[in-house]
Amino acid sequence: MSGDKQNRSRIEPAQLRWDADTPVSGQFDDIYFNKDGGHAETEHVFLDGNRLRERFASLEAPIFSIAETGFGTGLNFLCARALWLKLAPADACLHFVSVEKYPLRPGDLARALAHWPEFSNGSEQLLAQYPPRAAGFHRLELDDGRVRLTLMFGDAIDSYSQLEARVDAWFLDGFAPAKNPDMWQPELFSQIARLSRPGTTLATFTAAGFVRRGLQAVGFRMEKAPGFGRKREMLRGAFGESERLLSLKPWFDLPESASRPASVLVIGGGLAGCSAAHSLARRGIRVQLIEQADVLASGGSGNRQGALYAKLPVKPTHQGKFHGSGLHYSHHLAKRLLGDDDWAACGLLQLALNEKELNRQQQLIDEAYYPAELVHAVSAAEAGTLAGLPIEQSGLFFELGGWISPPALCRALVDHPLIEVHTDTRIGQLQRKTSEGWIALGTDGTQLAADAVVIANASAAQTFEQSRHLPLKPIRGQVTHAPAPDSLPDLKTVVCGDGYIAPSTGGTYAFGATFDLRDDSSDIRNQDHQRNLDTLSGTLPALARALATEPLEGRVGFRCSTPDYLPIIGPLPVRDRFLEDYARLRNDRKWRFDTAPTHHPGLYISVGHGSKGLLTCPLGGELLAAVICAEPLPLPRDIVDALNPARFIIKNLIRGSI
Numbered sequence: 001m002s003g004d005k006q007n008r009s010r011i012e013p014a015q016l017r018w019d020a021d022t023p024v025s026g027q028f029d030d031i032y033f034n035k036d037g038g039h040a041e042t043e044h045v046f047l048d049g050n051r052l053r054e055r056f057a058s059l060e061a062p063i064f065s066i067a068e069t070g071f072g073t074g075l076n077f078l079c080a081r082a083l084w085l086k087l088a089p090a091d092a093c094l095h096f097v098s099v100e101k102y103p104l105r106p107g108d109l110a111r112a113l114a115h116w117p118e119f120s121n122g123s124e125q126l127l128a129q130y131p132p133r134a135a136g137f138h139r140l141e142l143d144d145g146r147v148r149l150t151l152m153f154g155d156a157i158d159s160y161s162q163l164e165a166r167v168d169a170w171f172l173d174g175f176a177p178a179k180n181p182d183m184w185q186p187e188l189f190s191q192i193a194r195l196s197r198p199g200t201t202l203a204t205f206t207a208a209g210f211v212r213r214g215l216q217a218v219g220f221r222m223e224k225a226p227g228f229g230r231k232r233e234m235l236r237g238a239f240g241e242s243e244r245l246l247s248l249k250p251w252f253d254l255p256e257s258a259s260r261p262a263s264v265l266v267i268g269g270g271l272a273g274c275s276a277a278h279s280l281a282r283r284g285i286r287v288q289l290i291e292q293a294d295v296l297a298s299g300g301s302g303n304r305q306g307a308l309y310a311k312l313p314v315k316p317t318h319q320g321k322f323h324g325s326g327l328h329y330s331h332h333l334a335k336r337l338l339g340d341d342d343w344a345a346c347g348l349l350q351l352a353l354n355e356k357e358l359n360r361q362q363q364l365i366d367e368a369y370y371p372a373e374l375v376h377a378v379s380a381a382e383a384g385t386l387a388g389l390p391i392e393q394s395g396l397f398f399e400l401g402g403w404i405s406p407p408a409l410c411r412a413l414v415d416h417p418l419i420e421v422h423t424d425t426r427i428g429q430l431q432r433k434t435s436e437g438w439i440a441l442g443t444d445g446t447q448l449a450a451d452a453v454v455i456a457n458a459s460a461a462q463t464f465e466q467s468r469h470l471p472l473k474p475i476r477g478q479v480t481h482a483p484a485p486d487s488l489p490d491l492k493t494v495v496c497g498d499g500y501i502a503p504s505t506g507g508t509y510a511f512g513a514t515f516d517l518r519d520d521s522s523d524i525r526n527q528d529h530q531r532n533l534d535t536l537s538g539t540l541p542a543l544a545r546a547l548a549t550e551p552l553e554g555r556v557g558f559r560c561s562t563p564d565y566l567p568i569i570g571p572l573p574v575r576d577r578f579l580e581d582y583a584r585l586r587n588d589r590k591w592r593f594d595t596a597p598t599h600h601p602g603l604y605i606s607v608g609h610g611s612k613g614l615l616t617c618p619l620g621g622e623l624l625a626a627v628i629c630a631e632p633l634p635l636p637r638d639i640v641d642a643l644n645p646a647r648f649i650i651k652n653l654i655r656g657s658i
Contacts, residue, residue: 009135009154009315009316010368011101011103011133011153012102013102013103013104013133014027014103014104014105014108015027015102016104016108021111021115023073023108023111023112025102027102030180038075038115039075039079039118040228041205041228042075042076042079043079045203045205045227045228046076046171046203047079047080047083049201049203049204049225049234049236050066050169050170050171050201050236051201052083052169053083053087055168055169056083056084056087057088059088059092061092062091062092062093062260062283062284062629063092063093063094063095063629063631064093064095064168064169065094065095065096065097065167065168065631066094066096066167066168066169066170066171067097067098067163067169067170067632068096068097068098068170068171068172068173069098069156069160069170069171069173069174069183069188070098070100070173070174070183071098071099071100071103071151072100072173072174073104073109073112074109074113074123074126076098076171077096077098077126078113078116078119078122078123079119080094080096081094081096081122081142081143081147082118082122084147085146085147090146091284092146093145093146093148093283093631094146094148095148095150095165095631095632096148096149096150097150097152097163097165097167097632098149098151098152099151099152099153099154099155099156099159099160100151100152100153101153101154101155103133103153105133106127106130106373109126109127109130110123110127113127122142125140125142125143126140126149129141129332132324132328132370132371132373132374132400133153133373133374134324134371135154135316135321135369136154136321136324136325136636137150137151137152137162137325137634137636138150138151138325138328139325139329139619139622140332141336145282145283150632150634156174156183156188157185157187157188160188160191160192160195161191161637162636162637162638163191163195163632163633163636164254164632164633164637164640165195165631165633166195166196166197166630166632167195167196167632168197168200169200169201169202170192170196170200170201170202170203172192172202172203172204172206173204177206177208177211184206184208184210184214186217186218189214189215189217189218190218192218193218193220193239193242196219196220196239196242197239198239198240198241198242199238199239200239201236201237201238201239202215202235202237202238203234203235203236203237204234204235204236205227205231206234206235207224207227207231207232207233207234207235211235212224212235215235215237219239219241219242220238220239220240221237221239221240222235222236222237223236223237249641250593250595251573251578251593251597251646252597252640252641252644252646252647253596254570254571254627254640255571255597255599255601256630257628257629257630260285260629261285261437261450261451261452261602261628262285262286262451263285263286263287263437263449263450263451263452264285264286264287264288264451264452264453264454264628265287265288265290265438265440265448265450265452265453265454266280266288266289266290266453266454266456267290267440267453267455267456267457268290268291268455268456268458268460269293269295269296269298269414269421270296270297270298270299270300270301270302270406270457270458270613270617271297271301271406271409271410271609271614271617272301272456272458272567272606272607272609272613272617272620272621273289273291273454273456273606274289274297274409274410274413274414274617275413275606275617275620275621276456276606276620276621276624276625277289277413277414277416277419277454277621278413278414278416278419278618279624280454280621280624281416281417281418281419282416283625283629284418285418286418286420287416287418287420288419288420288422288450289414289419289420289421289422290425290427290440290448291421291424292424292426292427292457292460293423293424294424295423296410296411296414296421296423297406297407297411299458299557299558300458300477300557300558300559300560300613301406301407301410301613302406302407302557303510303555303557304405304407304479304481304505304510304555305403305404305405305502305510306403306404306405306406306613306614307348307401307402307403307494307496307502308327308331308334308348308400308401308402308403308404308614308615309327309348309350309398309401309494309496309612309614309615310323310324310326310327310398310401310612311323312324312364312370314360314364314367314369315367315369316369318566318638318639318642319565319566321639322566322615322616322619322635322639322642322643323615323616324370324374325634325635326612326615326616326618326619327374327398327400327401328400329618329619329622330404330614330615330618330619331345331400331402333618334404334409337409337412337413338404338405338408338409341405341408341505341506342404342405342412343402343403343404343405343408344403344502344503346401346402346403346492346493346494346503347397347398347399347400347401347402347493347494348397348401348493348495348496349378349383349386349391349395349396349397349493349494349495349496350395350397350398350497351383351391351393351394351395351495351496351497351539352395353393353497353498353539358394361377361394362377364396374399375396375397375398375399376396376397377397378394378396379394382397383395383397386492386493387491387495387540388489388490388492388493389488389489389491389540391495391539393497393539401493401494402494404614405505406613409614422446422448425444425446426444427442427443427448428442428443428463429464429465430455430464430465430466430603432600432602432603433449437449437450437451437452437602438450438452438602438603451602452602452604453602453603454604454605454606455467455604455606455607456605456606457607458472458560458607458608459472459473459558459560459607461605461607466572466600466603469649470568470605470607470608470645470648471563471648472560472561472562472568472608473517473560473561473562474558474559474560474561475515475517475558475559475560475561475610476514476515476516476520476521476556476558477512477513477515477516477556477558477559477611478512478513478516478524478525478528478529478532478555478556479510479512479513479532479554479555479556479557480511480528480529480532480533480553481508481509481552481553481554482509482511482550482551482552482553483507483508483509483550484504484507484508485546485547485549485550487546488542488543488546490503491503491504491509491540491543496539497538498535498538499511499512499513499532499535499536499539500512500513501539501540501543509543509547511532511536511547512532512535513557513611514528514531514532520558521556522556523556524553524554524555524556526552528554529554532554533547533548559609559610560607560609561608562608562610563648564647565610566608566642566643567606567608567609567610567616567620568605568606568608568644568645569605569606569620569624569645570604570605570623570624570627570640570643570644570645570646571599571600571603571604571605571645572599572600572603572645573597573599573600573646573649574598574599575649577598578597578598578646578649578650578653579649579653579658581593581597581598582649582650583653585650585654586653586654586656589654604627605645606620606621606624622634623635623640623643
């Protein structure tokens, strides 16, 4: 990553001064909203400028997408949300995408939103989920899923170049062009055109000639209209026809679906499958979830407790950004779905057990890519206070961390009237019925049919012809269970070092876990209990000694991992066609292709989540549902590409190994 891009990954908060109760940007010396009627100005410029009243009331599509170029206080979003809830069909979803380079601090946001008590319900939901000030995409859900907000923290041009969406209406907001010229650039106008469809509308408060000409140059038919209040004129427009071009890496282009499926089969009843089923059902799609065991979460998702934990790199990487977004999303998902017995937002300590880790953690804090509300340094004494037990090492503390019961989360995810669960059902084969969808053939003769299929059965995905080529590997892990000793106070937060331990639940501690490659034994082994105790001794020696005197039980599970330790999420490629269509990569990795990728129609996959499934499965389910339903994606394009199931075919072609 270049130094310039690294600097842009550091998100600075908005520097405000207050004129009475009106926030003024210190960075741009401009107001966030009109002092004489911010609400009324938003209605005139953005809602009426895009004809949203009549469009919402007459909507026939299942979604409507709005994109905005400056989130600020969220006023435009709250106005659009209120109008949507009033006029739009109850089973449709508003997708609102916005970008902010200098996010308001939560306290400043709350103070600004207090201006509009009429939006108090939306403001409360927004404030409750407002993400940490970390670069990237953050997905929020309001009003039981009727409204989805994707907040992109970063530069507008960079962020919109990473968005995949089809936008119906644009709010070109942000500070005035004279105050913030860096945003009102041809590069941004080009991204706006790329994300628009024929008929997409646009409105903005400015009437600047270079803005009008720039938008006309990329395909918008622009006109002047009466402005609000003292402002004489504004601009509005509509997008014309355009040709959608293949990307520089066409093999990662996603298939465009003409219509969303009415039914989907999801194979696998762990976190990946249950998350996908949940996201699809909340979009009105009938789901049949198929699990080969007699209960859900019988495999790698079956542990008593799992740590909600992101081990962030010193500098942003695809994995780190995905984990950071997943931590925020999973935290709020658990808050929505689970009770106190099944999860705890108790935070998580990551201890520095050696000099190398100590230096890494210090670098992470010094580089300052991550805000303190996401992760901050603690001394050994502070760590001990947080844990409620003596700790000898310093570390990092994650406010959004904690623990979740994966089986409880799986059960909660599929508790939906549109999800039908089939247990004791092993699928041996998938067959495409020409244009009529898919049939899953059970090994007992069962036949289940649907328009589309999601494969989410971990390493068993290799049993299907369509996904046999994927490089999946199972990694054995044994977790130890022990009664909480009466001699010590209970642990108050999750503690991670080389292993992890969560606060006890039901009078029992769960800790571990071993990490064993090329070991397919499902037997619980005493030597592995001892390994877990030895690991625990490095972080909480007094607790480890006490637990060593207790009767030990445990569980063995198998994590499904990939060579690059990123999950595989997306549409399944037709391997033989990829080898044929992109064969030139063997000799020239820079060859410009004009061939769109070939996928198995209606076939998707979510596997390889390893030990971070609590972070990656829920947001991965949202990603799959967004791809299947042609919605704005909840993750940046570079991360979506990094998760793409075709990446291993392409890597091996470039290496010349296939």
